[in-house]
Amino acid sequence: MFIKILNDFSSPELQYEAIWALANISTGTTENIQSLINSGSIPTLIQLLNDSTSPDVIESIWCLGNIAGGSTQFQDELLKSGVVHPILKIASGNPKISILRNSVWCLSTLFKGNAATKFKYLESSIPILCSLLTSNEEVLTDACWAYLIFQMDQTKLI
Numbered sequence: 471m472f473i474k475i476l477n478d479f480s481s482p483e484l485q486y487e488a489i490w491a492l493a494n495i496s497t498g499t500t501e502n503i504q505s506l507i508n509s510g511s512i513p514t515l516i517q518l519l520n521d522s523t524s525p526d527v528i529e530s531i532w533c534l535g536n537i538a539g540g541s542t543q544f545q546d547e548l549l550k551s552g553v554v555h556p557i558l559k560i561a562s563g564n565p566k567i568s569i570l571r572n573s574v575w576c577l578s579t580l581f582k583g584n585a586a587t588k589f590k591y592l593e594s595s596i597p598i599l600c601s602l603l604t605s606n607e608e609v610l611t612d613a614c615w616a617y618l619i620f621q622m623d624q625t626k627l628i
Contacts, residue, residue: 476514482524489518489530496536503540512537512551519556528560528569535576542583549580549591558598570609574602 475481475488492511495502506512515530522528534553538545554577561573577595581588602609 473509473511473514476518476530479521482522482527485518485522486524486526486529489515489527489533493530493533493536496533496540500540503537503544506537507544507547512548512553516551516553516556519553519560525566525569528565529572531557531560531569531572531576535572535579538576538579538582545580545583545588549588554580554591554595558595562598562601567606567609570602574599574609 472488472492475484476492478484492506492515496506511533515534518527518530519534522530534548534557538548557573557576561570561577565573577592577599581592
């Protein structure tokens with residue numbers, strides 16, 4: 471039902487409430503997250519990033535970050551679904567600070583794990599992370615963590 475609500479762009483307020491319900495579910499067990507994935511949440515949440523003009527709806531990045539935090543398998547599913555490009559587009563588009571922080575946090579969560587398999591998806595985020603080094607303290611902290619995780623994983627490639 472929540473996925474159906476997310477596809478109704480006539481009510482951003484209702485979409486926002488559905489996103490928060492899914493974000494709460496995505497903080498649960500691996501089985502909870504797998505259930506979200508099986509319900510088709512990933513393409514729907516990514517579509518929201520691409521199509522919504524509501525800043526509140528774009529907060530769906532938080533739910534995607536929670537999914538990525540569940541396991542490297544979930545990170546891989548998100549990466550293969552094309553999550554990086556819309557997040558980078560949002561992060562580079564001068565969003566409100568909470569969206570920027572969530573975008574960078576989501577990227578850092580996607581970086582965790584085996585960089586060798588993720589490099590082709592994540593390489594394009596380095597220029598954006600570097601540009602955020604002049605942001606406010608909260609965004610700078612998240613950007614540094616994302617970059618640090620990426621660099622630590624890169625040393626495993628050698």
